[in-house]
Amino acid sequence: MIIQSIKMAFKSIAGNKMRSFLTVLGVVIGVMAIVMLVAVAQGANSSVASSIEGLGTNLLTVSVRSTRYNPLSMEKLDELQQDASIAYVAPMLTTSGTAKAGVTTYTEGSIQGTTPEYAQIRNLTVATGRFLSQPDMDNRSKVVVLGSEAAQELFGTTRAVGETFTISGYTFTVVGVLESEGDSSTGSGDTQIILPFTLAERIFSQKGITSFYVSAASADEVTAAQTATTDYLDVLFDGDSDRYNVFNQTSMLETLNEATATLTMMLGGIAAISLLVGGIGIMNIMLVSVSERTREIGIRKAIGAARSNILSQFLIEALAVSLLGGLLGLVLAWGGLLILGPVLDMTLTISPQIALLAIGFSVFIGVVFGIYPANKASKLRPIEALRYEG
Amino acid sequence: MIQMHDIVKKYVMGEEEIYALDHVSFQVKPGEFVAITGPSGSGKSTLMNIIGCLDIADEGEYRLNGQKVDSYTERDLARIRNRHIGFIFQGFNLLPKLDALENVELPMIYQNVPHAQRRQRAEEALERVGLKGRMRHKPQEMSGGQQQRCAIARALAVKPSLILADEPTGNLDQKTGQEILALFDELNAQGNTIVLITHDEHVAARARRQIRIEDGRIMEPSGGSV
Ligand SMILES: Nc1ncnc2c1ncn2[C@@H]1O[C@H](COP(=O)(O)OP(=O)(O)OP(=O)(O)O)[C@@H](O)[C@H]1O
Numbered sequence A: 001m002i003i004q005s006i007k008m009a010f011k012s013i014a015g016n017k018m019r020s021f022l023t024v025l026g027v028v029i030g031v032m033a034i035v036m037l038v039a040v041a042q043g044a045n046s047s048v049a050s051s052i053e054g055l056g057t058n059l060l061t062v063s064v065r066s067t068r069y070n071p072l073s074m075e076k077l078d079e080l081q082q083d084a085s086i087a088y089v090a091p092m093l094t095t096s097g098t099a100k101a102g103v104t105t106y107t108e109g110s111i112q113g114t115t116p117e118y119a120q121i122r123n124l125t126v127a128t129g130r131f132l133s134q135p136d137m138d139n140r141s142k143v144v145v146l147g148s149e150a151a152q153e154l155f156g157t158t159r160a161v162g163e164t165f166t167i168s169g170y171t172f173t174v175v176g177v178l179e180s181e182g183d184s185s186t187g188s189g190d191t192q193i194i195l196p197f198t199l200a201e202r203i204f205s206q207k208g209i210t211s212f213y214v215s216a217a218s219a220d221e222v223t224a225a226q227t228a229t230t231d232y233l234d235v236l237f238d239g240d241s242d243r244y245n246v247f248n249q250t251s252m253l254e255t256l257n258e259a260t261a262t263l264t265m266m267l268g269g270i271a272a273i274s275l276l277v278g279g280i281g282i283m284n285i286m287l288v289s290v291s292e293r294t295r296e297i298g299i300r301k302a303i304g305a306a307r308s309n310i311l312s313q314f315l316i317e318a319l320a321v322s323l324l325g326g327l328l329g330l331v332l333a334w335g336g337l338l339i340l341g342p343v344l345d346m347t348l349t350i351s352p353q354i355a356l357l358a359i360g361f362s363v364f365i366g367v368v369f370g371i372y373p374a375n376k377a378s379k380l381r382p383i384e385a386l387r388y389e390g
Numbered sequence B: 001m002i003q004m005h006d007i008v009k010k011y012v013m014g015e016e017e018i019y020a021l022d023h024v025s026f027q028v029k030p031g032e033f034v035a036i037t038g039p040s041g042s043g044k045s046t047l048m049n050i051i052g053c054l055d056i057a058d059e060g061e062y063r064l065n066g067q068k069v070d071s072y073t074e075r076d077l078a079r080i081r082n083r084h085i086g087f088i089f090q091g092f093n094l095l096p097k098l099d100a101l102e103n104v105e106l107p108m109i110y111q112n113v114p115h116a117q118r119r120q121r122a123e124e125a126l127e128r129v130g131l132k133g134r135m136r137h138k139p140q141e142m143s144g145g146q147q148q149r150c151a152i153a154r155a156l157a158v159k160p161s162l163i164l165a166d167e168p169t170g171n172l173d174q175k176t177g178q179e180i181l182a183l184f185d186e187l188n189a190q191g192n193t194i195v196l197i198t199h200d201e202h203v204a205a206r207a208r209r210q211i212r213i214e215d216g217r218i219m220e221p222s223g224g225s226v
């Protein structure tokens, strides 16, 4: 009997292509929307989180609001570095500009003025050549260390040591090329153009340090390092704590998580609405087809179908249609994410819980609204069902 | 086989009550061939629906095979409609999405007749009503008479002991009508009970007994016993 019901259900699905298609579509839209939107929200979260984590675990980032008088200098940083909880301190001057090597121009580079300590702080590994050195600082040498992508773009090879190129009319010699970080989500790692801080200050005419990195001596000493840094800056800026900001990763991640929780809620809300709209679509189609189907049920009963025959046929029909829609929605969402991932430069994955929830909801709606009118009609006397006019 | 006593069926239309059946009593014995005649709107189809367990009387007692119909469970009634009654509707009532063959097979599906046997019996039945060439046609791809013959094939394929036919020759030409009636004669000769509604005197004359109905009342139960 079950096999017969299954056959009949599929016959009915095939026999009413438009109705089946619209029902499947309702489920597909709902499932696709919720699965994709939640994946994008989660993808955004994890891509920012991984770039923060990629900065290194013991890291503090300090930014200073620049005013006319900025007392922060290299000497002060050296002084700060003496603290026991602090391993290294490195200033950072970030700008962008066009690098030219012969006819090749490269605009994507992130130009960073810093000190040799930066290599330790960020765990940078030099693939060929060397990193910046103290004499480079003292002499303001026009030397750079390139990220692998920057080298590739400028010279067509990562073996670029000894090559020269220009930025803003100054000619630089490449002394080292970094190993590729190979992490596309953080982006900037391989596009760095690193030059001595002392030189950058002069070329880009910035006076004073507006941003620097501190690495704690160990992961346990991050809090101590943060306190030491804050205390030091407090003295330096005469207690004007508005003028500087010390971030550590944990608090950054917390802020991020708060922001993305809001984002996820918002996208989830939109997705829930699309699921609901899909559900209403299914409901609509099921209810609209009631009059036609009530007559069908009347005929079936008149020639001897029992209520159980009719209910199992309709149940299987509703299950099949909504499950098909759910799976199709999932496959389409998966395909969509495969395309969207590279476009948004994010790792987008389907959350199994969300997929289950979305499919479960659609199947629930499909079955309830597929069975409900069928159940009502199957209780009628055959003659009443046959005369049903809607 | 059929025993009806004081059966009443009324429809309430606003203020007015229409007695479609007004205290109808009669019997049909196993193996009989009975024709029900009467003017349009006299209550013939209403009576037939009650006989076929598609509808329930408001008053009176209806015994089918000796047992009161209201004592049967819903499941029993489905079974009776499925196996023992072959109902030919005035309006055919074929499923529009199924072709002729599938329509004829449908009652046998609910009987769990194996596929091959079902198909064979359906093909046979369609052949007997002259629809050999229309097996794969959907109802709307057939003429009225062809649809009627398809409905007849559906009722006969299950080999029911009681055949209820509401105007089975209404849409058929003289010759096809005669062929269908010959089929009924043959089934009757095999011992099946037949109740047939008709306007046509010639058709009615073929039955052993006629029951005439007017305004919901039985007029002259001619022949047989009441
Ligand atoms: N659902 C209904 N609601 C109200 N009145 C009805 C209903 N069905 C039938 N009737 C009335 O009951 C009476 C008997 O109808 P029925 O269909 O039994 O007639 P009939 O003898 O089969 O007529 P015909 O020969 O035209 O088929 C008619 O007067 C009809 O108007």
Ligand SMILES: [Mg+2]
Pocket: B044, B045, B046, B090, B166
């Ligand atoms: Mg009638």
